[in-house]
Amino acid sequence: MSLIHPHPHYKPYQSAAGGWGSARSVMHILWHEQALTTATPALLKQNKPKGFACVSCAWAKPGNPHALEFCENGAKATAWEVTRLRTGPEFFARHSLTELRGWTDNALEQHGRLTHPLRYDPLSDRYQETTWAEAYAGIARQLKALPPEQVVFYASGRASLEASFMYQLLARAYGNNNLPDSSNMCHESTSVGLQESIGVPVGTVTLEDFEHTDCIFFFGQNVGSNSPRMLHPLQEARKRQVPIITFNPLRERGLERFVNPQSPVEMIGPESTVISTQYHQVKIGGDLAAVTGIIKAVLALEAQQGGVLDHGFIAEHTDGIDSLRGLVDSQSWEVLERHSGLSRTAMEAAATVYARSERVMVIFGMGITQHRKGVDAVQMLVNLLLLRGNIGRPGAGICPVRGHSNVQGQRTVGITEDPAKVPADKLLALFNIRVPERKGLATVDTCEGILDGSVKGFIGMGGNFLRAIPDTDRMEPAWADLTLNVQVATKLNRTHLVPGQHTWLLPCLGHIEIDRQEGIEQVYSTEDSTGVMRAWQGTTEPASEHLRSEVAIIAGLAEHTLHGDCQVPWDAWRHDYALIRTAISATYPDIFHDMETRMWQQGGFRRPLAASERKWHTDTGKARFLAPQSLEEDPDTRVDADRRDVLNLMTLRSNDQFNTTIYGYEDRFRGVSGTRSVLFLNRSDVVRLGFAAGDWVSVRTAIEPQVRREVGPLQILVYDIPEGCAAGYYPECNPLVPLWHHAERSKVPAAKSIPVTLHRAEPGQEDLAYALDEADQVR
Structure with missing residues (x-):
């Protein structure tokens, strides 16, 4: 299938999330869908009482909505649905399905x-x-x-x-x-993991908790593209000096800086809100090790100074902490650094902030769930929260970010x-x-x-x-x-x-x-x-x-x-x-x-959640510390250590899509325009593998060689991503994911960790035009 589009180019995005970039994107989609007259009045009723729920993501709708209670992608979804464009019987009389598949x-x-x-x-x-x-x-x-x-x-x-x-x-x-x-395909790992750990299959955080929290941890979720309305409570939290500690392989703009497009003062001024106070670029599949390292540092602080763990909560409401201690004690810092891709100092920095915070929320997305050990990763996040009683407390809890509405x-x-x-x-x-x-x-x-x-x-x-x-x-x-x-x-x-x-x-x-x-x-x-x-x-x-x-x-x-x-x-x-x-x-x-x-x-009504009241509908009647058997999130994709040509690829969405719906070819926050045929790589990997920025490659799955799985040609884009890691767009890279490569116990496809090799290919379309010299491409 051709992905050709006029004049593809790459230019690093320097602005904050939101702001004028968001406003221009909304206006573009309204014009493109011929929906200015239909979508504009609809947007005024989006996520409002007596109005309609956003047909895009499932993020919470406030009881007291903003004047404009929609985000950039929510506006795109609305314009997409109320478009004046039509596909009627006459269209199919002109086009066969064989033609349309192109x-x-x-x-x-x-x-x-x-x-x-x-x-x-x-x-x-x-x-x-x-x-x-x-x-x-x-x-x-x-x-x-x-x-x-x-x-x-x-x-x-x-x-x-x-x-x-x-x-x-x-x-x-x-x-x-x-x-x-x-x-x-996304959050079944959450449902399985949370049910086993705290007795409910869904998150415990509410919008009100954002008003009371004093620390937020973010794992594997791109808020700027996938749930932009969450940026408003995050911005309010930052204005209260709440630290936000982020773990993500790529530096995503929505987790770095934000300008509220509904604030005239912010729109005309030069300032933006810094979202993440710590940003740790964990390597793909390294979250289990990273959280283990944080817990190891927390337990060390407890041993050194005391008063860090909530011993009363642990004794009354939990079981299994000894198994968690056993896992943590058995892991050396060298092993944790190797598996996570982070330094000991980085993990200790995160642990230090966690230890001094009274009400902590953990927010996560499919960067956690779409691994072979996705259920274990979810449960390790719960383990971190349980250490200080951060379940069933205002301003604290676990918050999976769901997809469809x-x-x-x-x-x-x-x-x-x-x-x-x-x-x-x-x-x-x-x-x-x-x-x-x-x-x-x-x-x-x-x-x-x-x-x-x-x-x-x-x-x-x-x-x-x-x-x-x-x-x-x-x-x-x-x-x-x-x-x-x-x-x-x-x-x-x-x-x-x-x-x-x-x-x-x-x-x-x-x-x-x-x-x-x-x-x-x-x-x-x-x-x-x-x-x-x-x-x-x-x-x-x-x-x-x-x-x-x-x-x-x-x-x-x-x-x-x-x-x-x-x-x-x-x-x-x-x-x-x-x-x-x-x-x-x-x-x-x-x-x-x-x-x-x-x-x-x-504000509607909330379903009863026993865990929010510290009632645990688990097998033991208590919240459970559940320790994984290994820190490898995708052990069955392990290849020979001597295979230095194998990279670990994750699929991701652009700023101009929601799930499989592609609104356009502008991945604004990553600076990619006019194409989706790109592969994001670390500069060191590009050089050591004998390629250069702009080269065209085909990407092949590096396991199960008897089945040929290949995508391409894709053009190499040097990017700020950990060494040994790669990223490409979903759903175009889905052919690389073996059907059997799914999370244990939840069967969520492990699309965030695919071992791949690169092979030279003929150009697939007009080359990316780089706005900067190669040496300046990494932000």
């Missing part, structure tokens, strides 16, 4: 909103317009012919609580627990492959649905099933599955062997271009659009990454009269497919979403009691 991801989605239900015609290799009745009947016919265990119901993380609840009922009434979702919420209402996590007794009593006892398929399991032919049907509720998953080049050919392929979407993407034997593309309403059922406007609800539920409603007119809501599509599929004694009133629910919320409340009363009232209160 388009870029950006070009496919940028063409505009889908407008009509479509069915793939293999004779013409085109999508053709169909009716909803024909689509439901045809899909139901295939579902009835397939054994339930061969069908997968995937959820991308953007569906509302109401739609998600219905979707999992549909799957279980159909006869399986095959409910993979986007959590399987309702990815956490859909898990709360039953989107899970594990029947043990579902209230089976309630589903039987309320809906006469017997939850299948067999554990269902998660994302990696689904991919394995498609490869071996045991999965024959796939229904995708949003998302771009084929681009998001690992081992892409192996998965695409196998995808064509599916008997049934159904995709519910707002825009065209790569997954829609690889048809199965029977393929439908069903266009749905976006959450920004007004959802009318029989003329009555409906509201929906979501859960953010701090566990808060809120009510929302669309504000713009639908892109087409032929669109249907996710709720209506699920109800239509259920009514045409299911038979027997299922007692879900699908048609009534489709016409009144309040009835769905009543059912959610009855199914999960501890969380959703009085939901219809509480979801409208200022």
Whole structure:
């Protein structure tokens, strides 16, 4: 696939995150999507009471919102959805799927909103317009012919609580627990790790905790591009002189400096807020060792001066500290430095600040979770917090930063492959649905099933599955062997271009659009990454009269497919979403009691979290210090020590994308413009491997040599990244990730640590134009 774009160039970005760069980027996307008149009024209602939830990330929405409660990427997501551009049946009459597979991801989605239900015609290799009745009947016919265990119901993380609840009922009434979702690809390591350590699968931090904290640790998360609204509470914390200590392989601008684009004083002045007071460039896969080093230094301070550990909390609320001490004592500083890529001094500096802080928060992202030992890494962060009682205290706690807007919420209402996590007794009593006892398929399991032919049907509720998953080049050919392929979407993407034997593309309403059922406007609800539920409603007119809501599509599929004694009133629910919320409340009363009232209160309502009250629903009834067996985060990718040609690659997102959606070709904070065909390398590695900045290379996975995994050509960009490490863009580098290379116990693809080798290649496009001499490229 070509990634060509006019005049690619590189120029180090010298400004702060936010500021005029953010404002210009928002204006550009509004113009590009022809959405100035539609998106501008919508943005005034984004993340506001009686407005709509941002369709991008799941970061918390304040109860007292700013005048403009959206960030740069949130504005891009809104413009992307309310665009005036359209992709109707006439588009597919002009373009075959074979032709469209040569388009870029950006070009496919940028063409505009889908407008009509479509069915793939293999004779013409085109999508053709169909009716909803024909689509439901045809899909139901295939579902009835397939054994339930061969069908997968995937959820991308953007569906509302109401739609998600219905979707999992549909799957279980159909006869399986095959409910993979986007959590399987990012934060399942969090859910597993936190459940084992503190008895809850989600974070304990709230927005209010930012107002009371006196220290923040950041691990493996790029706030400037992935959750920019968090920069506001971070800036307020820094104004109170709260130290922020960051561990990340790359120096990300959002974690360095920030200018609030909503502050006229900051916008016209030269000053910016310094975000990180310590910035430690841990090497890829070095977080376990880095946190072990911090803990080692904390225990040394306790031995030297006393009063550092919270002995009362440890004695009353925890167990397992001796195993942690044993691990830490067995590690020399030499080993910790080698594994982490940091000096002993750096780890001791972080420990010193931690030891003198009373209320500490740890914020982390997929730099922690997407490793073979991702679960262990999450638990090591918890270990650090437990030493000083920093769970269940205002201003303290653990804070995973989730991705999609309702990815956490859909898990709360039953989107899970594990029947043990579902209230089976309630589903039987309320809906006469017997939850299948067999554990269902998660994302990696689904991919394995498609490869071996045991999965024959796939229904995708949003998302771009084929681009998001690992081992892409192996998965695409196998995808064509599916008997049934159904995709519910707002825009065209790569997954829609690889048809199965029977393929439908069903266009749905976006959450920004007004959802009318029989003329009555409906509201929906979501859960953010701090566990808060809120009510929302669309504000713009639908892109087409032929669109249907996710709720209506699920109800239509259920009514045409299911038979027997299922007692879900699908048609009534489709016409009144309040009835769905009543059912959610009855199914999960501890969380959703009085939901219809509480979801409208200022700031919404938060799910009960036992750990926040220092109640531990773990195997031992206490918070658990859990020590890893090794400090190697990705031991199965170890290569011969003499192989000096192997680098450790991580995938990353640009400033101009959200997950697989590519808004444009401006990775502003990293200074890359007009291309995504780059590979970020340390200068020393470039020189010792015999390359030069600007050289073109192909990148190959350095393990499992019998399977050729290769991406390129990519152009070398000298960058500030630790020696031995490399970085390339997601999802373009996904073909390099073996399907089996996933986190233990959570099966999250280990996309943050891929051993690779570089090989000279022919230029793939116009060379990057460097704004500076080679010697000046590193910031």
